Amino acid sequence: MPSRNKTTRMAAAPSSKRGQKRKARILQAATTLFLKNGYGETSVNMIVSRSGGSKATFYSYFPTKDVLLRAVVDAIVSNREEPELNPSEDIRTALCSFAEQRLRIVFSRQHQALLGLIIAERERFPDIAGMYFERGPRRSHDLLVEYMQELKDRGRLDIESTKESAEFFIGMLLHQWYISQLFLRSDSPTPQAMKQRADHVVGRFLEAFRKPTKSP
Numbered sequence: 001m002p003s004r005n006k007t008t009r010m011a012a013a014p015s016s017k018r019g020q021k022r023k024a025r026i027l028q029a030a031t032t033l034f035l036k037n038g039y040g041e042t043s044v045n046m047i048v049s050r051s052g053g054s055k056a057t058f059y060s061y062f063p064t065k066d067v068l069l070r071a072v073v074d075a076i077v078s079n080r081e082e083p084e085l086n087p088s089e090d091i092r093t094a095l096c097s098f099a100e101q102r103l104r105i106v107f108s109r110q111h112q113a114l115l116g117l118i119i120a121e122r123e124r125f126p127d128i129a130g131m132y133f134e135r136g137p138r139r140s141h142d143l144l145v146e147y148m149q150e151l152k153d154r155g156r157l158d159i160e161s162t163k164e165s166a167e168f169f170i171g172m173l174l175h176q177w178y179i180s181q182l183f184l185r186s187d188s189p190t191p192q193a194m195k196q197r198a199d200h201v202v203g204r205f206l207e208a209f210r211k212p213t214k215s216p
Contacts, residue, residue: 023061025051031072035113039069039121066125073128076114077135080105085147087154091210092202094147099173099198102140106174107181107188141166158211165209173201 029051033042048058062068083098105111122129144166151157159165180186
């Protein structure tokens with residue numbers, strides 16, 4: 001039966017540059033193997049073989065394979081580019097940039113592999129699924145809500161609920177492509193297709209919610 005012990009052990013922090021490099025090699029090897037083979041099919045021996053060193057070195061930094069999996073997911077979501085939404089800039093430009101960035105992340109090979117890994121292991125590691133959700137989808141949604149609230153307060157958008165407007169925007173941007181990827185294994189969209197979709201979605205969104213310009 002999957003363990004539901006909420007006590008989470010932490011990875012050890014190396015005290016030397018040499019130790020930092022060793023730990024980084026282990027983390028990189030585990031990232032490649034977990035995303036390619038899955039958690040269950042990746043053994044500690046495989047990770048040690050790919051990264052070099054010994055099991056003793058491995059366990060000095062990562063007490064268990066579970067701890068290493070958490071470190072892998074944490075590293076991936078922490079190293080992603082944080083979207084910028086400046087309410088003082090042109091709305092179309094800001095939203096297009098945000099939309100393209102979200103599309104690049106969601107439909108990247110790494111993200112698709114990460115999502116498959118998290119879904120496969122969410123019963124065993126619900127805390128990892130929760131961490132991904134909080135720092136990925138929810139973080140992006142909250143940033144968009146804050147941005148839209150600021151635009152609403154400044155009288156630049158004509159919306160009642162910023163949360164519903166953010167859901168509308170993200171759903172229109174991602175839903176159809178996401179469903180196609182999930183069920184049809186469609187190819188990842190090209191950068192040009194992402195740009196065109198971002199432009200189209202932002203255009204339709206502003207048609208619905210941009211504050212009408214007063215006539216002189």
